Amino acid sequence: MTSIDQGPAAAETSPAAAHEDTPAAPIPTMPVSERILRILIPLVMLAMLIGLWAWYVAAYNIPKYILPGPDLVAQSLVKDWPILGMALLVTLKITFAALAIALVGGVALAILLTSSKWIELALSPYMVILQVTPVVAIAPLILIYAPSTQSALLICAWIVAFFPVLSNTTQGLKSTDHNLLNLFELYGASRWQTMIHLKLPAALPYFLAGLRIAGGLALIAAVVAEFAAGSAGAGSGLAFRLLESQYRLNIPRLFAALILLCATGVVIYGATSLISHLLLRRWHESAIRREN
């Protein structure tokens, strides 16, 4: 959504304009102290957890092949970065490629499903089957059929990520306000216009909720599929490096790979939440602070 440039009219726009019905309060902003606390509290919590971890390992003399201390893991993260960084890149590529295809495919299929109840009747059972079958169970088949391991991983991640986008967007497209649909009919809107100007914007909050789920699932599926595929070698992702570290009892590196995965997941979640917030903050209830 782009905001409208009102030109000269904007200069007159003033929320304090004299009028008999007063507008609702402007979007409330958070006080500064709360903003600081919102950043500070999670950071303090993180520091405390790492401190507890370091203390436990030192106090009880835990061997590093069972639980390495945070210092060892950090060292490993730096020392093994060439290997882990490459693996991360591979995993990220699969994750984002799968997510991108899932978004396009999910939205396109949702539009198709809601355009005709016959198409919905014909296709939706297969969508459900695709969703409920564990991806680990179909991964071996996909590995056989797919031209390369990378494309097999992509297909697995896509299957998992695409369903939340599809089901949420479908729900959103069906939840359009009936009065607004009547209004569009009254003004002779074409199907295309109704889709662009009404149904898609109305489905946006639902789609964004799907995106947040799909973002996390795409990463999980990329890792799980790689486990299932048992791929190995230089072109492998973080999942292979995890397994490899386990076989070699290189537990610090295993932890380092795990931390990279966690961080990636958190960043994806944060990014999708931010996108959602930016798109909805002006109008949707979910993005507005309640003030009583």
Added chain:
Amino acid sequence: MSLATSSPPSAAPGRPIVRLEHISKTFSNGTIALKDMSLTIRAGEFISLLGPSGCGKSTALRMLAGLGEPSSGSIVWPDDKAASKGSEGEIGFVFQEPTLMPWATVFKNVWLPLRLKGISKEAARPRVMEALEMVGLDKFVDSYPRELSGGMKMRVSIARALVTRPRILLMDEPFAALDEITRQKLNDDLLRLWEQFGWTIVFVTHSVFESVYLSSRIVVMAARPGRVIDEIDVDAPHPRGIGFRTSQAYGEYCRRTSESLLSAIGAADHL
């Protein structure tokens, strides 16, 4: 500023704009929503459809707007040979709820009917601003609906209905969800605009007092089956204001209308 008049210059006052001829509507579940309703709406009239819930007043209004076809009978637009039902631009419709797009600014909401006809933002701007000025919201073009009060949302909705300069303005209990004070203010404003611009308005309401205050003619309807039972001309002069609302004539019209409505309720067994 040019005045947005709805009636075409050729249409003399009192010339019929639309005729409902013996229309009936039966829903798929067998409910008879409306039975044999006939009504001629003339240019410049302010007609209220008054009745209890289930009397088919909203159904009649929606069919006038082209939302749903009558099961029998016909709706005739004498000035408009091509289209049998109200086509785009002929009709402005105000729903009971403001029915605004929450993701769009006030400007974009009012621009919508023109946008759907392919009129660009720049080309539509003068008309959008004119419509917003009429309802006193020209300073809120960039606001989002959630930032407005209930009364202001309704004003945006009215501005959107007026932006196409419709031949006839249909209002389906537009102020029913508002508080009494806001409602009275909007009634006054609507009446002032109607007196100024001479639109044709069909106004659905279940309030006797509102219908008498606003209308030049009240169509009293009854439920089960939905039908017209009375028509009352309100000949009180304009401009109407607090003077009319407190006059003896107003009380007399309200009494007469209430009696008519009561006989309708008596005719139906229960409410």
